[in-house]
Each structure stands twice: as structure tokens, then as C-alpha cells.
Amino acid sequence: MDVQALSWSNPSCRDIGRALLHARDRELTAPRIEEMSGRSSVKRKAEKMVGAGMLEQRQPPCPSARQVRVAGRPPTVTFFLPETQVPVLQEALIGASRVGQTIAGQHVVFVQTTGDALVDVFATLDSSLAVAKASWSVMCHGHPDELAIVFTGDDAENSSVDLMMELAGAELVTRRAVLGIPASSQALFTRARRAARSARRSRLSHSTRRIA
Secondary structure: OOHHHHOOOOHHHHHHHHHHHHOHHHEEOHHHHHHHHOOOOHHHHHHHHHHOOOOEEEOOOOOOOOOOOOOOOOOOOEEEOOHHHHHHHHHHHHHHHOOOOOOOOOEEEEEEOOOOHHHHHHHHHHOOOHHHHOOEEEEEOOOOOEEEEEEOOOOHHHHHHHHHHHHHHOOOOEEEEEOOOOOOHHHHHHHHHHHHHHHHHHHHHHHHHHHO
């Protein structure tokens, strides 16, 4: 078997691990992992990861009297991310996501964090399904302060919209942007000089027509 198939360098393993890392107590059922990661056939993959020592399999806790019973068969197992695997997974996630790297086509969700809004932002993210699919985030200090959450890949648009809906449901102020092609400062200077020449010619032509 390919070594990468059962290691944190494998994308599907990382997605399963990321979902558990964002979960309270680092423990979830397979359907819940599928919901948070966007992956299918999670139970089969997670069972193999248990065999490789990456995850642990546990009995689900008994539902309390206050919990609403969900239709269908109750889960028989949950999957748990051990403490020893957390730093290994985090290192793999950092290496895979390339924190801070901007790529054309990334979707960025900005949410205002000024004043008391910061508390509501983190309370919403704590229960968010979409944020587990984000690549990285950065705090932008200005007027107003904003938290930028970046999504990369084929599902970036859907995940960013899902996060927007979660934040909007908490009555937080958000906006979304899609990144174009990154360019160097030299490329920006060249573009600005070309645009300035075009603008000058346009103004000169317009002034000439007005005089005539």
C-alpha cells in the first residue's frame, strides 16, 4: 500500500483530521465528518486510519434526556483525534495550505471584528461547519478591523458562501472577494505607467476636441 495513502500527507486524511481538529473534544461520527469535510465514504477511510494509529475509535456517548432524537439508526462508533497526532496533523496542514500564500481564484470572506463584534465572530466560528474547510486566515487592522478567511480549491466558492450565510445569520457584517492573478510590485509599476500614458492621451484628445 502507498505510504501516503495512510499519512497526514494524504489530502483525504488531512480533511478528516481537520474536521476532528475543529470539533469539540476532537471527536465526531463519520456522518458528521462527511458534513464538515465534504468527503464521502469517510467511515471506511477513518477505520483504516485507526489501524494506522492516526485516529482512535470510540463508543458514542449516550444521548441525554434533553437531546432530540434524530431519525434513523443511531451511530455505533465515533472517531477521535489523539493528542499525540495533533502537532503532526497541524504541521501537515500548514505545509499543505501554505499559510499566507495568495493564489488566483481564492475566495476571501471578510467579517468585521470591531468592538463587541469580535466575541460574536469567534462564537459563530466555534460552531461553524464551513470554517473547517478554510486554508488560512489573517486579522486585518484598520477602519474597521476585519478577519479575513481564505478558501482555496474547487469547493472554495461554495464553502465561502456557506460561511457568509453562517456569519450573516449571526447578524455580523461581512463581504466576500475573489482574488485575481498576483503580480509583483514591478509589474504593478509597469501597468500603472502604461495606464497613466493612456489616460494622458485620452485627456489630451478630449481637450483638443473641446477647443475645436
